[in-house]
Amino acid sequence: xxxxxxxxxxxxxTLDEQLSKVPRHFSVEGDLLLSHLTAGLSALFPEGxxxxxxxxxxYRDRVRDxxxxxxxxxxxxQEAVHGREHxxxxxxxxxxxxxxxxxxxxxxxxLRLLERISPPIANLATTAAVEHFTATLAxxxxxxxxxxxxxxxxxxxxxxxxxxxxxxxLEESEHKAVAFDVYRAVGGPEWLRIWTMKMVRVGFVALMVxxxxxxxxxxxxxWKGGALRASWSRFRSAPIMQRExxxxxxxxxxxxxxxxxxxxxxxxxxxxxxxxxxEGTMSSYVxxxxx
Ligand SMILES: [Fe+2]
Ligand SMILES: [Fe+2]
Numbered sequence: 001x002x003x004x005x006x007x008x009x010x011x012x013x014t015l016d017e018q019l020s021k022v023p024r025h026f027s028v029e030g031d032l033l034l035s036h037l038t039a040g041l042s043a044l045f046p047e048g049x050x051x052x053x054x055x056x057x058x059y060r061d062r063v064r065d066x067x068x069x070x071x072x073x074x075x076x077x078q079e080a081v082h083g084r085e086h087x088x089x090x091x092x093x094x095x096x097x098x099x100x101x102x103x104x105x106x107x108x109x110x111l112r113l114l115e116r117i118s119p120p121i122a123n124l125a126t127t128a129a130v131e132h133f134t135a136t137l138a139x140x141x142x143x144x145x146x147x148x149x150x151x152x153x154x155x156x157x158x159x160x161x162x163x164x165x166x167x168x169x170l171e172e173s174e175h176k177a178v179a180f181d182v183y184r185a186v187g188g189p190e191w192l193r194i195w196t197m198k199m200v201r202v203g204f205v206a207l208m209v210x211x212x213x214x215x216x217x218x219x220x221x222x223w224k225g226g227a228l229r230a231s232w233s234r235f236r237s238a239p240i241m242q243r244e245x246x247x248x249x250x251x252x253x254x255x256x257x258x259x260x261x262x263x264x265x266x267x268x269x270x271x272x273x274x275x276x277x278x279e280g281t282m283s284s285y286v287x288x289x290x291x
Contacts (some may be wrong), residue, residue, distance in 0.1 A: 008074025008175045011276065012081060013167055013286040019089045019162035025097045029102050031211070032222060032231040034148045034155050036237060038165070041137075043103035045086040045168075048130065049079040051111040055127040056179050059119045059186050068181055075146035075178040077290060091165060099218055099285065103211055111274045121188055125196040128179040128188075131202060132197070135176035135259060136248045138169035142267050144239035146251065153237060163275075163282055170271045177259040180286065190255055 023033045034095035039284060051075050063069045097250040116122055144155065146165050183193065216222045251257055275282040 006071065006174070006177070007176065008071045008078060009073055010077030010081065010290040011167075011171075011286045013085065013285050015085055015160055015285055016088045017277075019085070019164065020092055021094050022089070022096075022158055022160055023089065031155075031180045031217070031234055032216065033235040034211050034225060034231075035103065036098075036219070037208070037235075037240070038155070038161065039098045039100050039215060040103065040208055041187065042086050042089050042093065042206070043100045043211065044107050046083040046090065046104055047108035047111055048081040049086075051115070051123070052127045052131065052179065053079050054115070055123040056182055059124060059182055062186050063182060065185065066078070068178075068185060071178045072182060072279055074290075076177045077234070078175055081240040082168050082171065084258075085164060086168075087206040089161070097218065099211075099215055105263055121186070121198065122182050122192065124179065124186070125188060125192050128193060128199060130201040131176060131179045132170070132252045132259060133249065134172040135198070135262075135264075136245060138172040138176070139248070139262070139264055140239050140245055141165055141169040142264075142271055155240075163285070166271065167275060167282055170268060170275065173264050173268050180259050183267075194255070196255050201249060231255065240266075 025032065056072060056075060059237055060069070060072055063072060087104075090100045090104055114126070118126075141155075145162060156165060215230070239245075246261065251261065274280065276286065277283075
């Protein structure tokens with residue numbers, strides 16, 4: 001699909017009230033590993049998304065294509081709203097005893113160090129690579145949360161957490177090519193794009209594993225006999241742990257790859273209608289809308 005036709009609308013969603021009441025184990029069947037994985041991902045978002053915005057904004061005045069320029073504005077708006085809502089969720093997780101706020105601060109420090117030591121084009125390459133990560137995870141979420149009710153085949157038991165993640169996943173899918181297209185438009189080389197993904201893959205997985213281990217150690221529920229083992233057998237069959245997800249992440253290493261090679265338009269349309277259409281389940285949470 002040509003980038004020239006895809007819109008990136010900014011929906012000013014607010015889930016603050018609902019997120020402030022989330023219980024400690026919010027994943028389906030109160031699962032330990034999935035709850036801690038979700039908390040770990042959420043910890044990365046606010047600072048990560050601010051870094052993406054800074055990396056893309058740095059090149060904004062070099063984007064000549066007016067359609068891509070509008071998509072950049074949409075991308076910045078969408079990421080700003082995601083960051084705000086994930087901070088609210090992270091505050092709640094912090095109150096529940098998760099080390100989420102420490103991880104949020106650590107992520108910020110790592111990314112600011114990265115910005116000091118690497119050139120802007122490398123930060124844009126990192127952004128494009130992580131955006132492929134989020135787009136791949138978004139596809140997993142939108143596909144596996146396909147039931148009408150929380151927990152129906154998916155990973156979230158709590159409606160507010162499910163709303164946060166499916167809305168975020170929809171928008172990650174909608175803007176999945178923006179950072180990539182800016183990188184191309186400003187002449188970012190293929191070798192740097194592919195090399196950066198190799199680094200990001202290792203760094204991202206290592207960071208998630210460390211986060212999950214620390215987070216689980218702090219949770220008394222992990223120390224109950226058999227709790228972790230039972231969770232691990234469920235976790236291994238979770239959609240996010242399937243081999244295809246790893247293959248989809250590696251697609252990015254191919255020379256000539258473009259995020260639209262993987263067609264998610266029908267999936268996005270289904271969820272746009274389901275969440276924000278005439279009878280959208282999240283329409284009432286939208287405080288404003290920039291098309
Ligand atoms: Fe986002
Ligand atoms: Fe994104």
